[in-house]
Amino acid sequence: MLPTRGYATKGPASSLGPFNFERREPGPHDLLIEILYCGVCHSDIHQARDEWGGSLFPMVPGHEIVGRVTRAGSAVQRFKAGDLAGVGCFVDSCRVCESCKAGLEQYCEEHLVLTYNGTERDKKTPTYGGYASQIVVDENYTLRISPSLPLANVAPLLCAGITTYSPLRRYKVGRGQRVAVVGLGGLGHMAIKFAASMGAEVTVLSTSKSKEGDARRLGAHEFVVIKDPKNLDALANRFDFILDAVSADHDLNAYLNLLRRDGVLALVGAPAKPMEVQAFSLLLKRRTLVGSLIGGLGETQEMLDYCTEKNIASDVEVIPIQQVEAAYERTIKGDVRYRFVIDMKTL
Numbered sequence: 001m002l003p004t005r006g007y008a009t010k011g012p013a014s015s016l017g018p019f020n021f022e023r024r025e026p027g028p029h030d031l032l033i034e035i036l037y038c039g040v041c042h043s044d045i046h047q048a049r050d051e052w053g054g055s056l057f058p059m060v061p062g063h064e065i066v067g068r069v070t071r072a073g074s075a076v077q078r079f080k081a082g083d084l085a086g087v088g089c090f091v092d093s094c095r096v097c098e099s100c101k102a103g104l105e106q107y108c109e110e111h112l113v114l115t116y117n118g119t120e121r122d123k124k125t126p127t128y129g130g131y132a133s134q135i136v137v138d139e140n141y142t143l144r145i146s147p148s149l150p151l152a153n154v155a156p157l158l159c160a161g162i163t164t165y166s167p168l169r170r171y172k173v174g175r176g177q178r179v180a181v182v183g184l185g186g187l188g189h190m191a192i193k194f195a196a197s198m199g200a201e202v203t204v205l206s207t208s209k210s211k212e213g214d215a216r217r218l219g220a221h222e223f224v225v226i227k228d229p230k231n232l233d234a235l236a237n238r239f240d241f242i243l244d245a246v247s248a249d250h251d252l253n254a255y256l257n258l259l260r261r262d263g264v265l266a267l268v269g270a271p272a273k274p275m276e277v278q279a280f281s282l283l284l285k286r287r288t289l290v291g292s293l294i295g296g297l298g299e300t301q302e303m304l305d306y307c308t309e310k311n312i313a314s315d316v317e318v319i320p321i322q323q324v325e326a327a328y329e330r331t332i333k334g335d336v337r338y339r340f341v342i343d344m345k346t347l
């Protein structure tokens, strides 16, 4: 076993602190990766504070991981020691179900092995995430990272990037379409960059007036401050596609009503409380409400390659790990420009 340093929380009311644990010895298909940067996703907060229920403790959060391969197992083909590598929200899956075979591993019907707050395929051994010095991952669940973009800015692509890229691609967002992004945080800022790069006209709907300049710099064409979501009448029936990336409780109907006929609202934000949907918000214009969970391995690699080609990465605030609790508090307040990323040298 490999002694590993990390940061963990012991329960929903505890704060994160140093934690020593062990990673498995790398097997023939495994990579040992020295973690260089790990992004702070709002899902880390939801899970560390057990807002979704069922959290496993102690928990080492972190699923936006970039690092360098320090050892490659004897059967590894795609990586060698010294290569950059990325790890996202899951590190294994059953590999044989319909979803796995379709390259949609995130929807594995048997058992998705989450990077943390999950269990290995034995459904017993807990997994620990990226707020740590190193990780051991099967090469098939590891992404290739180009050295051409700054690594700290690449880390958030492994979750915030793929979670926004995937629904934009699935619903063929592009030129001639009006797209709204709700919630300008880690996911939201990537959604703006991607939707704009795909040629759509992008409007940001935000509760934070102070983010307007940033939204335009990120590629948005319009910015609307939401004071009262009931007061969005001027935008009714306007958008072809809305990406909802809000982390807190909010009124979905207010946003559904902004879709034109046959428009799609893709929910990627994951507030804990159930949400109410008015039948007429969907019926009147044959609107679609869908959810979307991260993305499969193939699509994640496609997104990373797209980012390399288009020179797209996240806007980040790099922090030492000792500031992670403060970063959580600022994230909850919507005060992050636009992703905190932990420099793992500071561990």
Ligand code: NAP
Pocket: 040, 041, 042, 043, 044, 046, 159, 160, 163, 182, 183, 184, 185, 186, 187, 188, 205, 206, 207, 208, 211, 245, 246, 247, 248, 249, 250, 267, 268, 269, 270, 271, 292, 293, 294, 331, 332, 333, 334, 335, 336, 338
């Ligand atoms: P984040 O950086 O905290 O951004 C969330 C944004 O939501 C905030 O910046 C804020 O934007 C807006 N917001 C926050 N509180 C609000 C409130 N009370 N009312 C209205 N708007 C509010 O979070 P994130 O990391 O982007 O994650 C967003 C959500 O997506 C989280 O729930 C996370 O768990 C979920 N998630 C889902 C997936 C998936 O696969 N589906 C993947 C990753 C994350 P403004 O200041 O612009 O209003």
Ligand code: ZN
Pocket: 041, 042, 043, 044, 063, 089, 159, 160
């Ligand atoms: Zn995430």
Ligand code: ZN
Pocket: 093, 094, 095, 096, 097, 098, 099, 100, 101, 107, 108, 109, 110, 111
């Ligand atoms: Zn499967």
